[in-house]
Amino acid sequence: MAAEVKVLYFGAAQEAAGRAEEEFRAGDTASLRSQIVSKYPAMARIPFRMALNKTIVKEDSGLKENDIIAILPPFQGG
Amino acid sequence: MAAEVKVLYFGAAQEAAGRAEEEFRAGDTASLRSQIVSKYPAMARIPFRMALNKTIVKEDSGLKENDIIAILPPFQGG
Amino acid sequence: MKSRYLTGGPITPVLISELMTLGNNDPGAGAVSVFIGRVRDDDYDGRRVTAIEYSAYEDMVEKEAEEIVRTVRAAFSDVRSVLIVHSKGIVKAGEASLFIMITSGHRDHGTRACRHTLEMVKEKLPIWKKELF
């Protein structure tokens, strides 16, 4: 079952997508990742992680309506 | 040959001697140490080092006129 | 700002002074360990950095910074307070973009906690930079 989720782009991913956020329909994080890389080929060169509702995704996770997924290039703070 | 030297007392050694400085006649630092401990028995309980002209004395050293010897209880700065 | 750990623009000397007074009310705090990160005027292929623009996932910064503070306090029992502030937006070369302050009873836990906090800030906080030339 695919769910409607919100995707947030940060850092280099925001530049690759040309936007800060958009909606996707996806059943899990693996499928979402494929969709994003297909839509924005430049994203394939960014070693991004994903956060699901502010928690780093460590293995493929199911998605539900209104989940927030953030696309996180390597952190550069400090 | 004994030399006339100046002795400076610091920290607990200053309290044990009841003064900040005085003159001694001594040929080397070992003999000076003995004189000081004889004169001020309380000094025997203080694990003091000596500095000869601002350098810590690591082995018995000869003394010459006007040398400055400091009596240094364990440091407590910081 | 959505996060108490972020401030807009540089961490100015005045702000640093203010932050440092926060540790002053605790007469049991014998040690104050501070780390300040600043923007360097690095050279990239002959172009000199004049500023860095920081962006952040603010909600997640809040969550992760709180987790860092909890972890540091649990790991270093002598620590009495942990303060983390990071810049968001434009910070010029020579200006500060990160401030960490640890107060502790004694120096050992304080200095180690400061370094550990710094490493965790770099590893855990979702913050990105863009060099401006």
Added chain:
Amino acid sequence: MKSRYLTGGPITPVLISELMTLGNNDPGAGAVSVFIGRVRDDDYDGRRVTAIEYSAYEDMVEKEAEEIVRTVRAAFSDVRSVLIVHSKGIVKAGEASLFIMITSGHRDHGTRACRHTLEMVKEKLPIWKKELF
């Protein structure tokens, strides 16, 4: 004072602010590591410390502090400046008696040099304290 490394009385917040601006003119200094030692209101057999009176062999403090700065700069090549200030005279509980600041290009040498300087200050500087109750 005979030594540039000693100051009479506490190291006040105002003095700390001034000392910290000394590191501000170097846009290659990406890291500022600070340690501040303060007088704790420790309890000795039921008596609470209200202040500490520091005394020093000033000429030797000068010589030894210079040697510490030389040693730290030689050991940590990324260090750009080393500042050491210690109090002499009476410092009340809660007030600062030691200030160390290291500026460096990056964090690694800076944080390690700060800790190393602190250990050497405690080991090498001829300074004594007397607790006041």
